[in-house]
Amino acid sequence: MDTPILEMRNITKEFPGVRALNNVSFRVAKGEIHCLVGENGAGKSTLMKVLSGVWPYGSYTGDIYLDGELQTFRHVTDSEKAGIGIIYQELALVPELSVYENIFLGHEISNGVTVDWNETIKRANEMLARVRLDVNPATKIKDLGVGKQQLVEIAKALNRNVKLLILDEPTAALNDDDSANLLQLLREQKAHGVTCIMISHKLREVMAIADTVTILRDGQTVCTLDAHKGEVTEQVMIRHMVGREIDNVYPPRVGHRPGDEVVFEVKDWNAYDPRLGRQVLKQVNLKIRKGEIVGLAGLMGAGRTELALSLFGNFPHYEISGEIYVQGKPVKFSHPRDAIENGVAYLTEDRKGNGLILIQDVKQNISLANLKTLANRGIVDANAEIKVANEYRASLNIKTPSVAQKVINLSGGNQQKVCLGKWLFVKPNILILDEPTRGIDVGAKYEIYTIMNRLVQEGMSIIMISSELPEILGMSDRIYVVSEGRITGELPVEEANQEIIMQMATN
Amino acid sequence: MFFKSLQKLLKENIREYGMYIALFVIMLIFTITTDGIFISSRNISNLLNQTGYIAVLAVGMTLVIVIRHIDLSVGFLAGFLGAVAAIALAFWNLPVYVVIPLVLVLGVVAGLFTAFPIAQLKVPAFVASLAGWLIYRGALLLVTAGTGTIIIADETFNAIGNGFIPDIPGLENFLPGVHKLTLLLGLVAIALYVVSQFRDRRKKLSYNFETLPMNMFIAKLVFISVLLALITWVLAGYNGLSWTVVIVLLVVGIYHFVTTQTVLGRHIYAVGGNPEAAELSGISVKKITYVVFGSMGMLAGLSGILFASRLRSATVTAGTLFEMDAIAAAYIGGVSAAGGVGNVMGSLIGALVTMSLTSGMNLMNIDIAYQYIVRGAVLLAAVIFDVTTRSRGR
Numbered sequence: 073m074d075t076p077i078l079e080m081r082n083i084t085k086e087f088p089g090v091r092a093l094n095n096v097s098f099r100v101a102k103g104e105i106h107c108l109v110g111e112n113g114a115g116k117s118t119l120m121k122v123l124s125g126v127w128p129y130g131s132y133t134g135d136i137y138l139d140g141e142l143q144t145f146r147h148v149t150d151s152e153k154a155g156i157g158i159i160y161q162e163l164a165l166v167p168e169l170s171v172y173e174n175i176f177l178g179h180e181i182s183n184g185v186t187v188d189w190n191e192t193i194k195r196a197n198e199m200l201a202r203v204r205l206d207v208n209p210a211t212k213i214k215d216l217g218v219g220k221q222q223l224v225e226i227a228k229a230l231n232r233n234v235k236l237l238i239l240d241e242p243t244a245a246l247n248d249d250d251s252a253n254l255l256q257l258l259r260e261q262k263a264h265g266v267t268c269i270m271i272s273h274k275l276r277e278v279m280a281i282a283d284t285v286t287i288l289r290d291g292q293t294v295c296t297l298d299a300h301k302g303e304v305t306e307q308v309m310i311r312h313m314v315g316r317e318i319d320n321v322y323p324p325r326v327g328h329r330p331g332d333e334v335v336f337e338v339k340d341w342n343a344y345d346p347r348l349g350r351q352v353l354k355q356v357n358l359k360i361r362k363g364e365i366v367g368l369a370g371l372m373g374a375g376r377t378e379l380a381l382s383l384f385g386n387f388p389h390y391e392i393s394g395e396i397y398v399q400g401k402p403v404k405f406s407h408p409r410d411a412i413e414n415g416v417a418y419l420t421e422d423r424k425g426n427g428l429i430l431i432q433d434v435k436q437n438i439s440l441a442n443l444k445t446l447a448n449r450g451i452v453d454a455n456a457e458i459k460v461a462n463e464y465r466a467s468l469n470i471k472t473p474s475v476a477q478k479v480i481n482l483s484g485g486n487q488q489k490v491c492l493g494k495w496l497f498v499k500p501n502i503l504i505l506d507e508p509t510r511g512i513d514v515g516a517k518y519e520i521y522t523i524m525n526r527l528v529q530e531g532m533s534i535i536m537i538s539s540e541l542p543e544i545l546g547m548s549d550r551i552y553v554v555s556e557g558r559i560t561g562e563l564p565v566e567e568a569n570q571e572i573i574m575q576m577a578t579n
Numbered sequence: 580m581f582f583k584s585l586q587k588l589l590k591e592n593i594r595e596y597g598m599y600i601a602l603f604v605i606m607l608i609f610t611i612t613t614d615g616i617f618i619s620s621r622n623i624s625n626l627l628n629q630t631g632y633i634a635v636l637a638v639g640m641t642l643v644i645v646i647r648h649i650d651l652s653v654g655f656l657a658g659f660l661g662a663v664a665a666i667a668l669a670f671w672n673l674p675v676y677v678v679i680p681l682v683l684v685l686g687v688v689a690g691l692f693t694a695f696p697i698a699q700l701k702v703p704a705f706v707a708s709l710a711g712w713l714i715y716r717g718a719l720l721l722v723t724a725g726t727g728t729i730i731i732a733d734e735t736f737n738a739i740g741n742g743f744i745p746d747i748p749g750l751e752n753f754l755p756g757v758h759k760l761t762l763l764l765g766l767v768a769i770a771l772y773v774v775s776q777f778r779d780r781r782k783k784l785s786y787n788f789e790t791l792p793m794n795m796f797i798a799k800l801v802f803i804s805v806l807l808a809l810i811t812w813v814l815a816g817y818n819g820l821s822w823t824v825v826i827v828l829l830v831v832g833i834y835h836f837v838t839t840q841t842v843l844g845r846h847i848y849a850v851g852g853n854p855e856a857a858e859l860s861g862i863s864v865k866k867i868t869y870v871v872f873g874s875m876g877m878l879a880g881l882s883g884i885l886f887a888s889r890l891r892s893a894t895v896t897a898g899t900l901f902e903m904d905a906i907a908a909a910y911i912g913g914v915s916a917a918g919g920v921g922n923v924m925g926s927l928i929g930a931l932v933t934m935s936l937t938s939g940m941n942l943m944n945i946d947i948a949y950q951y952i953v954r955g956a957v958l959l960a961a962v963i964f965d966v967t968t969r970s971r972g973r
Contacts, residue, residue, distance in 0.1 A: 384859075408858060408859050408861050411861075412860075426856045426859055427856055427859070428853070428856060429848075429852035429856055429857070431919050432848070432849070436849075441861050443842045443845055444842055447842045450843060454782075474786065474787055474789070475786075498861075
C-alpha cells in the first residue's frame with residue numbers, strides 16, 4: 073500500500089473538563105475523497121483544527137504525518153505551507169473586496185513593491201475557469217450568493233496548490249443545485265490529483281461522493297468504511313454514528329402526564345432572511361400542551377435556534393409571516409419584552425454570548441428580566457433582590473460563595489443554572505430551552521433534567537432544542553424534527569428512536 | 580498586622596482605590612512644589628469651580644461610554660446652549676427661572692437628535708456625534724456672528740458660576756473668617772457617610788457577603804472622614820461652598836443614586852455589559868440609548884450654563900475641546916470602553932485629576948505645551964493601569 077497522504081496517529085485533545093478527542097487515528101489515501109461523519113460534538117471539527125494548526129503543536133498529544141513526514145504545525149500558516157487548505161463553514165472571504173483580490177489575498181503577485189493587477193486578474197480567470205464559476209473577477213464578494221462564494225473559496229485554496237483540501241460542511245448553506253455543482257467540482261479536482269476531506273451531515277451526499285468514510289463518535293474513531301467494497305450505506309453509518317449505549321442518565325417523571333390543553337400554538341410560520349436571500353423557516357406548525365416537554369431535534373444549522381428566536385420576538389432582520397397563539401389567544405411579539413409579558417421565556421444556547429452579563433453578579437443576572445417586580449417606583453429593593461436570588465440559588469442548587477459573586481467566576485453548569493434562574497423568575501408558562509445542557513458536566517446535566525421534570529409537574533410547558541439525540545429521547549414527551557427550516561417529522565417519544573430521528577434530520 | 584492587612588487590601592482593590600491614590604499623590608506633589616499655594620483655600624475653591632463644567636459632562640459621558648458609545652458633540656453643544664442662555668437673558672429678557680429649564684430641555688432634544696441615527700439606523704456613535712460636533716460649532720458661530728461675545732448682566736445667573744452659598748446669619752463673632760454653614764454641611768456629610776457605611780456593612784454581614792475586616796473598615800472610615808473634614812475646612816476658610824460645587828454634588832448624587840439603585844440604572848449597565856443578553860431579557864436597547872444620550876444632552880446644557888455663568892458671557896469659542904476633557908476624565912475615572920464598567924463617582928475624581936494637573940502646573944508657571952504633554956501622559960498611564968489591573972483580575 074502507498075504511503076497515505078495524511079496519517080494522524082493517537083490524537084488526544086483536551087479542553088478544560090472535556091476530552092474532545094480521545095486517541096483518534098485517521099488515515100487518508102492519496103487522491104481520494106474521504107468523508108468524516110459523526111454527530112454534533114463527536115470531534116470532527118476539533119480534529120480538523122488540530123490538523124490545520126488552529127490548535128498548535130503541543131496543545132494536543134499524538135502525531136501528524138503528511139506524506140510520511142512528521143509535522144509540527146504551530147500556526148495555520150504552517151499547515152498552509154505544507155499544502156493543506158481548509159474551508160470552514162463560515163467563509164473566510166472579505167465581502168468588500170473583489171473576487172480576484174480575495175483569491176490572491178495574502179499571496180499577492182507583486183514585484184516586491186506594487187501588485188501586478190493585470191497578471192492577478194489573468195490568473196484569477198484561470199482559477200475561476202477551473203472551478204467553473206462564470207463571474208466577472210471584479211465582482212465584490214458580497215454581491216455573490218453563498219454557493220458562488222464557496223467556489224471562490226475553493227479557487228483560493230486551489231490557487232495555493234493545495235495537496236489536501238478540507239471542507240467543513242460545505243453544502244450546509246447551499247441549495248440542491250449548488251450542492252450538486254459543488255460535489256461535481258470535487259470529483260473533477262480528484263481527477264486533478266487533489267485529495268479531499270469533507271465533513272458532512274448529509275448522508276446522501278456522503279454516499280454519492282465518498283471513496284472512504286471515517287466515523288467519529290464521542291471523540292473516538294468508530295470505524296473506517298470503504299465505499300468501493302459497498303460498505304457505505306445510510307443504515308450502517310447511522311448505526312455507527314449513534315451507537316452508544318444509553319445509560320440511565322435521565323430521571324424518570326413519575327406519575328405525570330401532559331394535559332390536553334394546548335397552551336402554545338404556531339401556525340404557518342415563515343421567515344425570510346433578505347441578507348442570505350433565502351427562506352430560513354418554511355411553513356412551521358407546532359403545538360405544545362400544558363405540562364409537556366416537546367423536543368426539537370435536528371442537526372446544527374437546521375433552523376431550530378432561528379425558529380425559537382423568531383417565536384420569542386427577536387428577529388432583527390427577518391421577514392416573518394405566521395400566527396402565534398398563547399392559551400388560544402392570538403398574539404404578536406415584536407420584541408422579547410412582549411413574549412416575556414405573555415409568559416414565554418427563551419434560554420439561549422449561547423449563555424456567554426447572549427445569555428449572561430458576565431461582569432455582573434449572580435443576583436443581578438437572576439433579576440435582570442423581571443427587575444420591575446422588585447422595584448418600588450423605579451427604585452430597586454436590594455433586600456428583596458437578594459432574597460429572590462437566594463431562593464433560586466437554593467432551589468436550583470447554584471454553587472456560589474454568595475449571590476454577590478460575579479457570574480464569570482462560576483463553572484459552566486452553575487452559569488447555566490443562573491440563566492435558568494433568570495427565566496424562572498419571570499414565571500413563564502412556556503419555557504424554550506435551547507441546548508440546555510451544552511458544555512456542562514454530567515452531574516449538572518442530571519440536575520437540569522430534574523429541574524425540568526419538576527417544572528412540567530408544576531404545569532409549565534417546555535420546548536427543548538437539543539442536538540443530543542439521547543437527551544431528546546430521554547426527556548421529551550413528543551418530538552418534532554427540524555431539517556432545513558422545515559418540520560420534517562412529528563412523533564410521540566414511544567415511537568421514536570435515534571435511527572428514525574436521524575433519518576428525518578438528514579432528509 | 581495592621582499594615583499587612585492594609586497592604587493586602589490595597590493590592591486586592593487597587594483598581595477601585597487607584598484613582599483616589601493618584602489624586603492624592605498629584606495634590607501632594609503640587610502642594611510641595613508650590614510651597615502650599617496649591618492647597619490654599621482660595622486655589623482649591625477656584626479649582627473646584629473650574630472643574631464644574633467638565634465634571635457634569637464627564638458624568639453624562641460615563642453613561643454614554645458604559646453603553647459602548649461616545650458623544651463628541653457635547654463640547655460645542657455646551658457652548659451653543661450657553662450662547663442660547665445668554666441670548667435669552669440679554670436680548671429676549673427672559674427671567675433666569677425660565678432660561679435654565681429651557682436650556683436643559685433644549686439639551687435633551689439635542690441629545691435625542693444625536694441618538695436617533697445611532698439607535699434607529701445603527702450609525703456608529705463616533706460619526707453621528709462628529710456630525711453634531713460640526714453642526715453645533717456652526718450653530719455657535721451663527722448665533723454669536725452679529726454680536727461676538729454676549730455679555731450677561733443677570734446677577735442671579737452669574738452667581739451660578741461665581742457665587743457662594745450664604746452663611747448662617749448672627750454668628751459673625753464665632754470663628755471669624757470661617758464659613759459656618761459649609762462647616763456644618765461638612766459635618767453632616769461625614770455623619771451621613773459613617774452611618775450609611777455601618778448600615779451597609781450590617782446588611783452585607785447578614786447576607787454573608789464579603790466585607791472588609793473590622794480594622795480595615797474603621798481605617799477606611801477614618802481616612803474618608805478626615806479627607807472630607809479637610810476639604811470642608813479648606814473650603815470654609817475662603818468663601819465656603821460655591822453654587823457650582825453644590826450643583827455638581829447634586830448632579831453626581833442624583834446620577835449615583837439612579838445608576839446604583841434604580842431599574843433604569845441597572846438596565847443601562849446591563850445594556851453596556853452585554854447588549855444581546857439585555858435585549859433577550861426584554862430590555863429595549865434602543866430606549867436605553869435614547870435615555871442615555873438625552874441625559875448627556877441635558878448635562879451639556881448644564882455645562883453650558885455653568886461655563887457662561889462663570890465667564891459672565893457667551894463667547895465664540897465656548898465649549899472648545901470640553902468633550903475631550905470629559906472623555907479623558909471618564910477614562911481616568913475607570914470607565915471601560917468594553918462597556919458595562921465605570922461609575923459616576925470615578926468620573927468626578929477623573930475630572931478633579933485633570934483639573935488639578937492644569938491648576939497645579941499653572942501655579943508652577945509651566946509652559947502650556949508641556950502641560951498638554953503631561954496631561955496626555957497621565958491619561959495614557961491611567962488607561963494602561965486600568966487595562967493591566969483588569970486582565971490580572973480575571
